[in-house]
Amino acid sequence: MSTELTDAILAMNEDGALKIVKDRLDAGEAPEAVLDDARSAMTTLGDQFACEEVFIPELIMGGEIMKGIAAELKPRITAGEAAEKRGTIVLGTVHGDIHDIGKDVVVMMLEVSGYEVHDLGIDVPVESFVAAIQEHGAQVVGLSGLLTLAFDAMKDTIEGIDAAGLRGQVKIMIGGSPVDEQVCTYSGADGWGRDAAAALQMAADWTGGAA
Amino acid sequence: MTPTPQELYAQREQRFNDIVALKKPDKIPVMPLMMHYFPNKIAGVSNAAVQADHFLMTKLMKEATLKFGFEWGAAVGVPPAKSCEALQMKQLRWPGGDLPDDAPFQWVEGEYIQADEVDQFLADPNGFAMRTILPRIAGIFQPLSFIQFPPTYWLANAYSTILLAPFLSAPGMKEMFEGMAAFAADAQDYMAAEGAYWGEMAAMGYPCPFVGVGFPAFDLVSDYFRSLRGSTLDMFRQPDKLLAMIDVMLPASINLIIGACKATNTTRAFIPMHRGAGGFMSDEQFEKFYWPSFTALIYACIENGITPMPLFEGDYTPRLKYLATLPPGKVAAHMDKIDRKKFKELCGDTMCFWGNVPPSLLATGTPQQVKDDVKELIDLFGDTGALIIDSTVGIPDEARPENVLALREAADEYGVL
Numbered sequence: 163m164s165t166e167l168t169d170a171i172l173a174m175n176e177d178g179a180l181k182i183v184k185d186r187l188d189a190g191e192a193p194e195a196v197l198d199d200a201r202s203a204m205t206t207l208g209d210q211f212a213c214e215e216v217f218i219p220e221l222i223m224g225g226e227i228m229k230g231i232a233a234e235l236k237p238r239i240t241a242g243e244a245a246e247k248r249g250t251i252v253l254g255t256v257h258g259d260i261h262d263i264g265k266d267v268v269v270m271m272l273e274v275s276g277y278e279v280h281d282l283g284i285d286v287p288v289e290s291f292v293a294a295i296q297e298h299g300a301q302v303v304g305l306s307g308l309l310t311l312a313f314d315a316m317k318d319t320i321e322g323i324d325a326a327g328l329r330g331q332v333k334i335m336i337g338g339s340p341v342d343e344q345v346c347t348y349s350g351a352d353g354w355g356r357d358a359a360a361a362l363q364m365a366a367d368w369t370g371g372a373a
Numbered sequence: 374m375t376p377t378p379q380e381l382y383a384q385r386e387q388r389f390n391d392i393v394a395l396k397k398p399d400k401i402p403v404m405p406l407m408m409h410y411f412p413n414k415i416a417g418v419s420n421a422a423v424q425a426d427h428f429l430m431t432k433l434m435k436e437a438t439l440k441f442g443f444e445w446g447a448a449v450g451v452p453p454a455k456s457c458e459a460l461q462m463k464q465l466r467w468p469g470g471d472l473p474d475d476a477p478f479q480w481v482e483g484e485y486i487q488a489d490e491v492d493q494f495l496a497d498p499n500g501f502a503m504r505t506i507l508p509r510i511a512g513i514f515q516p517l518s519f520i521q522f523p524p525t526y527w528l529a530n531a532y533s534t535i536l537l538a539p540f541l542s543a544p545g546m547k548e549m550f551e552g553m554a555a556f557a558a559d560a561q562d563y564m565a566a567e568g569a570y571w572g573e574m575a576a577m578g579y580p581c582p583f584v585g586v587g588f589p590a591f592d593l594v595s596d597y598f599r600s601l602r603g604s605t606l607d608m609f610r611q612p613d614k615l616l617a618m619i620d621v622m623l624p625a626s627i628n629l630i631i632g633a634c635k636a637t638n639t640t641r642a643f644i645p646m647h648r649g650a651g652g653f654m655s656d657e658q659f660e661k662f663y664w665p666s667f668t669a670l671i672y673a674c675i676e677n678g679i680t681p682m683p684l685f686e687g688d689y690t691p692r693l694k695y696l697a698t699l700p701p702g703k704v705a706a707h708m709d710k711i712d713r714k715k716f717k718e719l720c721g722d723t724m725c726f727w728g729n730v731p732p733s734l735l736a737t738g739t740p741q742q743v744k745d746d747v748k749e750l751i752d753l754f755g756d757t758g759a760l761i762i763d764s765t766v767g768i769p770d771e772a773r774p775e776n777v778l779a780l781r782e783a784a785d786e787y788g789v790l
Binding site for chain 2: 174176214216217218219222223226258259260261263266309310311313314339340341342344345348356357
């Protein structure tokens, strides 16, 4: 593994990271190896976020750098060679709430950590969560909300998943500014998180991997 | 002897001011920072109805204040629907607009100034706001995006004003002026309702918490113009331009508050804070991008005789070391999520503690859980009395009435010092 690329990403050196990627590809290196290094940097970034060594700006900027690298690499990686997914997650902001900043950070971190993430967007009806779980065979569901109305919307959604007979096949995490242990108990979720690091940890625990 | 409304008013003002000044009060008050839809929800009235009828909204706010025995009339926090409709507002969504009648209004965050437009904004903030930002946030201003007005001073004489005619008759201009007139009429009605509400509450002995509102300059840039994503990327891609935008917005941040307080003869200002919380940036980024313009705003308020009431939204525990350096006894700190003990340890000699009762408890808990939480606060802060009871952002819309009553009962039971 080359540390040059991971170092550039962790230093938030966008231009430097993209130049290293191009140079390595021009030198004939396999795009998968380059992608592995970039992903490894994002995993380290997630660990640093969990330890409060970096914060949301680095996650967002890291995600942007990763997007640029992926755009460079994607045309050169065939579908069959794509990395194996660590698990399938359906995620969205619950009905009545149109906020997405926190959700988007969580989606980005889960994606770069190797999960197949189906982001249903904002103001998501209960039936859309149910349909997406069935369609994608999700193991984990993430419910996001910023408003206090989300407490009941999360409860509704979890009851809807239960009523569809899917509660046994998924673990459900909730998150958002006013969410706490009290809301977790009230809604019937399996876990709650204060930030993207907590979401990553729950996803890893529930899909049998390391965060 | 029962105090007169005037005496009650004076006592309540004094109590708040003493607590802010870190002088021990006679008791711990319950003072909600604001209420949005709680008053209408408990009255069985839809959010859309109070968003449209300002006098109905303030009537229900008055009833809620009296019913639950708060020590002041909570501030009005609901923007007027007809005003938003008249402007074809796109930066807000509201009940009765394209949201269901019982939804709350919600902010639509976006990059209303794109990354590559920052230079244009910095070169001419006023012109850029008029030609580019206003049309993006409100549909009626669309004509301003394509009409090439000459500089006003070119036309400021009797002969040249005729040259305005082609611009003023351009497509969409008539609708824009009609929309502005409709907006003005509804906004005046809103202000009249608010003014009548404060007058009535004062006559009954209930002070007004604040009228002036202003954001820290970083939040003006991030919330209003560049979005979280945009302002974050600016930190890395164009930090000098981000700082320049903050410098441009600092006078707005200060003067909007001072102007509102002077116009309404009030001495308190609400300062909601969004992007400086723990997790949103490192200490180094906070010191560079957030703290300097925030403290400039705080000191400007104090120098002008205004008590700043910052609402530290999010978890500010990692920032307590900064908060501890603010001038003692001058700032009414309203807290969202926070480590209470750490606050007491680091900031107990600097500022009072206001808020922090979790909305989850008020919306989904029991009265006993609420009372236990209030008791915990009073046990912690009762020795100095530098405490005001409230939830994290005023009374939550979904709060159970019995839990809101429990806030007051717990303050009465445990908070007499």
